[in-house]
Amino acid sequence: MNDILSILVNHSPALIVAVPLFGAFLTPLVGMINDKLRNVFVIFITLLTGFFAVILVNEVFTNGIKTYCFGAENPSVNPVVRIFFEVDGMSAFMALIAVILPIVAVIYSWGFAKEETGQSKYYTLILLMTAGILGMVLTGDMFNFFVFLEITSISSAALVAFWTNKKNSVQAAFKYIVISSIGALMVLFAIAIFYGQYNALNMAVIANSIGFGFLDKIALVVLIAALTMKAAIAPMHMWLPDAYSGAPSPVTVVIVGTTLASLYGVFRVVFTIYGKQFLTILRSFGDFAVTPSLIIGVFIVVLAVLTMIIGVFMALKSNNFKRMIGYAAVAEIGYMILAVGSAISTYFIPTGTTTVTMAEHGKMALTGGIFHMINDALDIGLLFLVAGAVYYATKETSLNKLGGLSRKMKYTTVFFLIGLFAVSGLPPMNGFASKLIIYQSTYQVNPVLAIVAILCSIMLLAVFVKVFHSAFLGPEISSIKNVKEVPRSMLIAMGILAALIIFFGLFPEFVITNIVEPAKNALLNSSEYISAILGGV
Amino acid sequence: MIPLANPVPYIAVIGLVLVGLFAVVFKRNLIKIVIGITIIESGVNLFLITLGYRENSIAPIYTSSPGGLMSLPVPQALTLTSIVIGVAVLALMISFIVHIYRHYNTLDASKIRGDEE
Numbered sequence: 001m002n003d004i005l006s007i008l009v010n011h012s013p014a015l016i017v018a019v020p021l022f023g024a025f026l027t028p029l030v031g032m033i034n035d036k037l038r039n040v041f042v043i044f045i046t047l048l049t050g051f052f053a054v055i056l057v058n059e060v061f062t063n064g065i066k067t068y069c070f071g072a073e074n075p076s077v078n079p080v081v082r083i084f085f086e087v088d089g090m091s092a093f094m095a096l097i098a099v100i101l102p103i104v105a106v107i108y109s110w111g112f113a114k115e116e117t118g119q120s121k122y123y124t125l126i127l128l129m130t131a132g133i134l135g136m137v138l139t140g141d142m143f144n145f146f147v148f149l150e151i152t153s154i155s156s157a158a159l160v161a162f163w164t165n166k167k168n169s170v171q172a173a174f175k176y177i178v179i180s181s182i183g184a185l186m187v188l189f190a191i192a193i194f195y196g197q198y199n200a201l202n203m204a205v206i207a208n209s210i211g212f213g214f215l216d217k218i219a220l221v222v223l224i225a226a227l228t229m230k231a232a233i234a235p236m237h238m239w240l241p242d243a244y245s246g247a248p249s250p251v252t253v254v255i256v257g258t259t260l261a262s263l264y265g266v267f268r269v270v271f272t273i274y275g276k277q278f279l280t281i282l283r284s285f286g287d288f289a290v291t292p293s294l295i296i297g298v299f300i301v302v303l304a305v306l307t308m309i310i311g312v313f314m315a316l317k318s319n320n321f322k323r324m325i326g327y328a329a330v331a332e333i334g335y336m337i338l339a340v341g342s343a344i345s346t347y348f349i350p351t352g353t354t355t356v357t358m359a360e361h362g363k364m365a366l367t368g369g370i371f372h373m374i375n376d377a378l379d380i381g382l383l384f385l386v387a388g389a390v391y392y393a394t395k396e397t398s399l400n401k402l403g404g405l406s407r408k409m410k411y412t413t414v415f416f417l418i419g420l421f422a423v424s425g426l427p428p429m430n431g432f433a434s435k436l437i438i439y440q441s442t443y444q445v446n447p448v449l450a451i452v453a454i455l456c457s458i459m460l461l462a463v464f465v466k467v468f469h470s471a472f473l474g475p476e477i478s479s480i481k482n483v484k485e486v487p488r489s490m491l492i493a494m495g496i497l498a499a500l501i502i503f504f505g506l507f508p509e510f511v512i513t514n515i516v517e518p519a520k521n522a523l524l525n526s527s528e529y530i531s532a533i534l535g536g537v
Numbered sequence: 538m539i540p541l542a543n544p545v546p547y548i549a550v551i552g553l554v555l556v557g558l559f560a561v562v563f564k565r566n567l568i569k570i571v572i573g574i575t576i577i578e579s580g581v582n583l584f585l586i587t588l589g590y591r592e593n594s595i596a597p598i599y600t601s602s603p604g605g606l607m608s609l610p611v612p613q614a615l616t617l618t619s620i621v622i623g624v625a626v627l628a629l630m631i632s633f634i635v636h637i638y639r640h641y642n643t644l645d646a647s648k649i650r651g652d653e654e
Contacts, residue, residue: 143615150622154629161633167640171649174567174633181574181626182561188619189554189581195612196588 012056013068013085017135024127031120042123046103053099060092065532086140089518094137094264097377101257102130104493105250111487128155136261142191143201152258153180160247172246175239186226190219204533212277223269230262234307241326249388253381275526278348297345308334312459321397325383332376339369339438342445361444368437371516375430382419382497393483404476408483415494422501424461430504546587553580567644571630578623585612
């Protein structure tokens with residue numbers, strides 16, 4: 001029994017991608033037999049993926065970085081040319097997010113997609129997207145990263161256009177595929193530059209030999225621009241509200257995972273690949289040294305402030321339930337990169353000029369930013385599921401045509417309130433825990449940042465109180481008199497997310513020490529990532 | 538380090554990528570936007586192939602090789618993968634265009650707007 005478990009643990013990095021990939025192409029075959037059987041099969045596949053993710057994460061958090069080599073019996077011979085999956089704390093953390101979302105999405109889809117045609121293809125694409133996201137976050141190879149990025153782009157764009165009879169969905173999908181294919185091509189361009197310079201595709205090998213010459217700077221700019229485009233950071237956020245609101249709600253929940261995986265790509269590039277060059281002094285004015293970390297950090301912080309402000313203002317202006325949540329999602333991404341940007345600009349400072357307290361604040365900001373990633377996935381996911389439930393019951397997303405839903409849809413209303421509190425950072429929900437850390441630490445870096453962040457949170461609260469008032473309260477509207485509570489599977493899916501939100505909000509300490517700290521340490525120690533492949537070079 | 542003995546292919550790469558980006562940013566016809574993306578893709582593929590080429594080298598086939606310098610096989614493998622992915626993306630984009638045309642009866646990007654309700 002123990003033998004089997006250890007074999008499974010050993011091969012879990014490969015299985016975690018192989019299982020959903022295999023399941024994706026089996027789904028249409030199972031679907032030919034029976035619809036119910038197919039739904040059970042898909043849920044089983046996502047749960048199995050979740051099981052592998054949990055044993056892998058457990059292994060990584062207890063025994064450190066896990067590498068998995070493809071196509072070689074003895075990977076220690078010439079590891080430079082091998083294809084690796086390399087799972088460190090950050091990858092494990094992202095893998096957890098990436099398995100929770102599809103489980104919720106497929107349970108929700110059981111009720112939500114019951115009336116749709118082409119369900120087998122729908123589930124196939126969801127599983128493909130899951131495999132792509134997991135591949136992106138687990139791989140240790142730049143080219144693999146590109147391939148998985150394209151797999152997620154293609155499957156998610158196809159899912160955004162799932163309702164081909166709606167013009168919004170199709171045009172959003174076209175926008176999305178144009179953005180993501182150009183982004184992916186630019187990533188490939190940067191990979192080619194790396195290959196030309198260092199004769200390697202392995203992230204650890206590249207990170208070990210990286211310099212900060214002209215070509216490296218080009219590669220850095222191209223990678224950050226392309227990946228932030230896919231992560232919907234302003235000024236390239238405009239595709240996100242369209243794509244999020246055009247897609248069926250359960251799909252949106254998984255697409256949130258894609259966006260976060262692109263953000264993970266930014267972190268991997270900045271922290272791991274360029275981490276060694278953070279402290280190169282480019283120019284110095286007296287005591288003040290200009291380093292790459294400072295430039296990148298300040299640049300990311302500026303983008304973050306823009307992202308938050310644009311996100312909340314557009315959300316305030318919007319009058320469509322799903323677009324509003326889409327803009328709120330943009331603002332939430334702003335919080336994460338605000339924290340990460342302030343961490344980069346303060347933590348990595350050449351020795352001699354650094355002040356210890358500042359570095360501590362930077363570290364805390366990073367904790368908050370990473371913690372906020374999982375919170376954002378849960379909050380925005382829950383809100384989209386509620387919006388989907390409202391759409392399912394009324395076939396409406398315009399706030400002008402909704403009203404008085406709390407009379408008929410009690411559970412959905414409660415779930416919406418939980419999501420509202422969480423996304424606007426009110427206690428006792430998880431959003432409060434991570435946002436408080438972000439406020440505290442960014443206040444030490446620069447008070448203006450914290451003020452903007454708090455202001456944006458307050459406006460998010462205003463946005464969603466408006467939704468609550470106009471959609472759930474007030475008198476019943478005659479055109480939607482016959483609404484009923486949504487099917488049980490949809491309630492269960494929303495319940496899972498709501499339970500996680502409350503759990504994370506009540507025990508933030510537990511979550512931070514168990515899953516956020518390892519992720520943070522993995523980002524800050526790029527040398528461990530390198531030596532796991534190259535063996536202490 | 539990237540060999541810069543013969544800069545012509547690299548200039549061609551930059552030219553192709555810029556032409557493609559120009560088409561994507563400034564053209565209004567959706568088909569032309571898609572053509573722009575495929576031009577960028579060709580530029581990137583050319584870049585990969587150029588990186589692997591060495592002056593006077595032969596194809597990297599080990600069995601019954603006449604000996605001598607071989608060009609690098611890895612960029613060629615990457616290019617093949619990238620071409621295959623490109624075809625999939627192209628097919629998907631064109632099928633979106635078909636649907637967009639059915640809904641809007643136009644391919645002019647400035648006339649294609651989602652409802653703001």
